[in-house]
Amino acid sequence: MQILLIEDDIALVDALKKTLVYEGFLVxxxxxxxxxxxxxxxxxxxxxxxDLGLPDMNGLEVLRALREVSSELPILILTxxxxxxxxxxxxxxxxxxxxxxPFDVNELLARIRVIERRASSLKHAGxxxxxxxxxxxxxxxxxxxxxxxxxxxxxxxxxxxxxxAGRVLTRSSLESKLYSWGEEVxxxxxxxxxxxxxxxxxxxxxxxxxxxxxxxxLV
Amino acid sequence: MKSIRxxxxxxxxxxxxxxxFLSALHGYQSGIDKVDELFDQRLRELAEIIVDANHDTSxxxxxxxxxKPSVFYQIFSKQNVLLxxxxxxxxxxxxxxxxxxxxxxxxxSGYRWRTYQLIDERLKRWVLTAERIDLRYGLADTIxxxxxxxxxxxxxxxxxxxxLAIGIGLRPLKELVSQLNNKRADDLTPIFIRDTxxxxxxxxxxxxxxxxxxxEGFIREQQFSADAAHELRTxxxxxxxxMHNVKQSQPKNGVDLQPLSEGIERMGHVVEQILSLxxxxxxxxxxxxxxxxxxxxxxxxxxxxxxxLDLKKQQISLQGDSPCWLMGDRFALETLLQNLITNAIKYxxxxxxIQVSLHQEELDVKLIVEDSGLGIAEKDYERVFERFYRVxxxxxxxGVLGCGLGLAIVKHIVVMYNANIKLSSSDTLGGLKxxxxxxxxxxxx
Numbered sequence: 001m002q003i004l005l006i007e008d009d010i011a012l013v014d015a016l017k018k019t020l021v022y023e024g025f026l027v028x029x030x031x032x033x034x035x036x037x038x039x040x041x042x043x044x045x046x047x048x049x050x051d052l053g054l055p056d057m058n059g060l061e062v063l064r065a066l067r068e069v070s071s072e073l074p075i076l077i078l079t080x081x082x083x084x085x086x087x088x089x090x091x092x093x094x095x096x097x098x099x100x101x102p103f104d105v106n107e108l109l110a111r112i113r114v115i116e117r118r119a120s121s122l123k124h125a126g127x128x129x130x131x132x133x134x135x136x137x138x139x140x141x142x143x144x145x146x147x148x149x150x151x152x153x154x155x156x157x158x159x160x161x162x163x164x165a166g167r168v169l170t171r172s173s174l175e176s177k178l179y180s181w182g183e184e185v186x187x188x189x190x191x192x193x194x195x196x197x198x199x200x201x202x203x204x205x206x207x208x209x210x211x212x213x214x215x216x217x218l219v
Numbered sequence: 220m221k222s223i224r225x226x227x228x229x230x231x232x233x234x235x236x237x238x239x240f241l242s243a244l245h246g247y248q249s250g251i252d253k254v255d256e257l258f259d260q261r262l263r264e265l266a267e268i269i270v271d272a273n274h275d276t277s278x279x280x281x282x283x284x285x286x287k288p289s290v291f292y293q294i295f296s297k298q299n300v301l302l303x304x305x306x307x308x309x310x311x312x313x314x315x316x317x318x319x320x321x322x323x324x325x326x327x328s329g330y331r332w333r334t335y336q337l338i339d340e341r342l343k344r345w346v347l348t349a350e351r352i353d354l355r356y357g358l359a360d361t362i363x364x365x366x367x368x369x370x371x372x373x374x375x376x377x378x379x380x381x382x383l384a385i386g387i388g389l390r391p392l393k394e395l396v397s398q399l400n401n402k403r404a405d406d407l408t409p410i411f412i413r414d415t416x417x418x419x420x421x422x423x424x425x426x427x428x429x430x431x432x433x434x435e436g437f438i439r440e441q442q443f444s445a446d447a448a449h450e451l452r453t454x455x456x457x458x459x460x461x462m463h464n465v466k467q468s469q470p471k472n473g474v475d476l477q478p479l480s481e482g483i484e485r486m487g488h489v490v491e492q493i494l495s496l497x498x499x500x501x502x503x504x505x506x507x508x509x510x511x512x513x514x515x516x517x518x519x520x521x522x523x524x525x526x527x528l529d530l531k532k533q534q535i536s537l538q539g540d541s542p543c544w545l546m547g548d549r550f551a552l553e554t555l556l557q558n559l560i561t562n563a564i565k566y567x568x569x570x571x572x573i574q575v576s577l578h579q580e581e582l583d584v585k586l587i588v589e590d591s592g593l594g595i596a597e598k599d600y601e602r603v604f605e606r607f608y609r610v611x612x613x614x615x616x617x618g619v620l621g622c623g624l625g626l627a628i629v630k631h632i633v634v635m636y637n638a639n640i641k642l643s644s645s646d647t648l649g650g651l652k653x654x655x656x657x658x659x660x661x662x663x664x
Contacts, residue, residue: 168522211537
C-alpha cells in the first residue's frame with residue numbers, strides 16, 4: 001500500500017517514514033500542500049496522511065482540493081490543533097479519520113489498518129480476522145471455513161465491526177451505519193442484531209462495553 | 220457625587236439663585252432710589268404749582284381742601300406766619316426755614332414726612348410741601364416688586380428647563396454607559412456614538428484603544444495557545460514515533476527504554492493538560508453554549524480510551540439516561556469526562572472495574588464515576604483539586620505517573636458551570652467515587 005505523507009516537520013516525517021516502511025507500507029513525502037495537490041493529480045496514492053498545519057496553505061483547503069481529485073481516496077488527518085471545529089470541518093470535508101497530535105504510534109497504525117481494510121473490502125478483496133472472513137461482494141461469511149448465513153443487517157453490522165477492528169463502535173455510530181436517515185430504529189435493535197450475529201461467531205469474537213458499544217479485537 | 224445631573228442642577232440653581240438675589244437686591248435698591256428721586260421731583264413740582272396757583276399773602280383762616288391724606292402743604296410769610304395750609308397740615312412751624320430751597324425729613328403726627336421748602340421771592344413767602352415717607356416707600360416697594368418678582372418666580376421654571384437640558388446634554392454619556400453595559404464579555408469591537416461631544420471623544424477614543432489592545436492581546440493569546448499547541452505537539456509526536464522505532468529495532472536484551480518512554484509520555488501528558496487548562500476559560504464557555512448529549516460524549520470518551528482499558532484488562536460500564544441533555548461547551552465537557560475516566564483507568568489496578576453513570580434528574584444532571592482503585596484518603600479530598608498536587612507527591616502508591624493537573628482542570632470546569640463535585644468512597648467498588656452535579660438551569664430540553 002502506497003501512502004502519501006503530507007507533513008512539514010522533518011523530524012516527524014523521518015520517524016514516521018521509518019515506522020511505516022517497517023510496517024510494510026510504501027511512503028512518499030511532500031511538505032507543501034500545493035505540491036501534494038499536483039502530485040495526487042498525476043498519480044493517485046492508496047492513502048493520504050495529511051497534516052493540517054502546512055506552511056503554504058490551510059490544511060482544510062488541501063483536503064478539499066484532494067477530495068475534488070478523488071472522492072474515494074482515503075485521507076487521514078493529523079493535526080496539532082485539537083479544536084473541535086477543525087475536527088468537524090475535517091470530517092465534513094470528507095476526511096476518513098482524524099488523529100490529534102501527539103498520537104500514539106499504535107493508534108495511528110490501527111487507524112491506517114482500518115482504512116486499509118475498508119479499502120480492501122471496497123475492492124472486493126474480502127476481509128479476514130482470526131477465524132472469520134467476509135466477502136462484501138457475495139455477502140458470504142465464513143467461520144473456520146464453514147459458510148454462515150446472515151441477514152443483510154447482520155452482515156452490515158459484522159462488516160462495520162470488522163473494518164473497524166480494534167476500535168470501539170458506539171451504538172449510535174452503528175445505528176448510523178445500518179440505518180438510513182429518518183428510518184425508525186427500535187431502541188434495542190442493535191442489541192438484537194448483535195445477539196444474533198454473536199451466536200454465529202466464535203466465542204468472545206465480539207466484545208461488549210456495557211452502555212458504550214462493541215468491539216472486535218485484532219488478533 | 221451621586222449623579223452628575225443632580226449635581227449640575229443644584230449647582231446651577233444655587234448660582235442662579237444667588238445671582239438673581241443679588242441682582243434683585245441691587246435692582247430693588249436702585250429702583251427705590253429712582254422712585255425716591257421721582258417722588259422728590261413730584262414734591263418739588265407740587266410746591267412750584269402751589270406757588271404759581273396760590274397768591275395769598277395774608278393769613279387766610281379757611282383751610283384749603285386737602286389734596287390727599289398722604290400729602291400736605293403750608294404757605295408761610297417771610298415772617299413765618301402761616302398763611303394757608305391744607306386740611307391735614309399742622310398749623311405750626313415744623314422747623315426753622317432755611318434760606319435756600321431744599322428737602323428735609325421731619326416727624327409729624329406719628330409719621331415721618333419728606334418735605335420740600337420753596338422760597339417765593341416775588342410774594343415774600345415760602346411754601347412747604349410734605350409727603351408721608353412710609354406711604355412713599357410702600358408705593359416704591361410695589362413698583363419695584365412687580366418688576367423683580369417674575370425673576371424670582373422664574374427659578375422653578377428655570378430649574379425644570381435646566382433639568383431637561385442637562386438630560387439632553389448628558390445623553391451621549393448615557394448612551395455610552397448603556398453600550399458598555401450591553402457589551403458581551405467577548406465583544407471587543409469599538410464603541411460608536413452618533414454626534415459625539417468633544418468631551419466624550421477623548422474618553423471614547425481611549426476606551427476604544429483599550430478595547431483594541433485587549434482584543435489584540437486576546438488574539439495573541441489564542442494565537443500563542445494554537446502556536447504552542449503546534450510547536451509542542453508536533454515534536455512530541457516525533458519523539459513518540461522515534462521511540463517506537465528505537466524499540467522496534469532494538470534487540471530484546473538492549474538498554475531499558477521504559478523510563479525514557481514513560482518520560483516522553485509524561486511530558487506529552489503535562490503539555491496536553493496545561494493546554495486544556497489554558498483553553499477552558501469561562502469567557503469561552505459562555506459563548507459556546509450548545510445542547511450536548513452527555514451520554515453520547517461519555518460513550519465517545521470511553522471508546523477513545525479503549526486501548527488503555529484493554530491494556531489493563533479493566534471492565535468498564537456506562538449506564539443511565541440516554542440521551543442525557545446538557546447545555547455547555549462540548550470541548551469543556553469532553554475534557555471533564557476524559558479526565559475523570561482516565562483517572563479511573565490509571566488508578567484502578569489490572570482487572571479492575573470502572574462504572575460511569577449519568578442521570579437526568581429534575582434539578583440536575585448527575586455524573587458518577589466509580590472505580591475499584593485505592594481511592595483517596597478523606598483528608599486529601601480538598602487538596603487533590605489544587606494544581607500540581609498529587610497524593611503522596613511523586614511516590615504515588617499506584618506507581619502511576621501524573622502531573623497533578625487532572626482534577627484541577629475538572630474543578631475548573633465544574634466551577635465554570637456552577638456545578639459541584641463531591642468525592643467519596645464507592646460502596647460497590649471500593650475505590651473513589653466522584654459525583655458531579657450540573658444544575659438543571661443549563662438544560663434546554
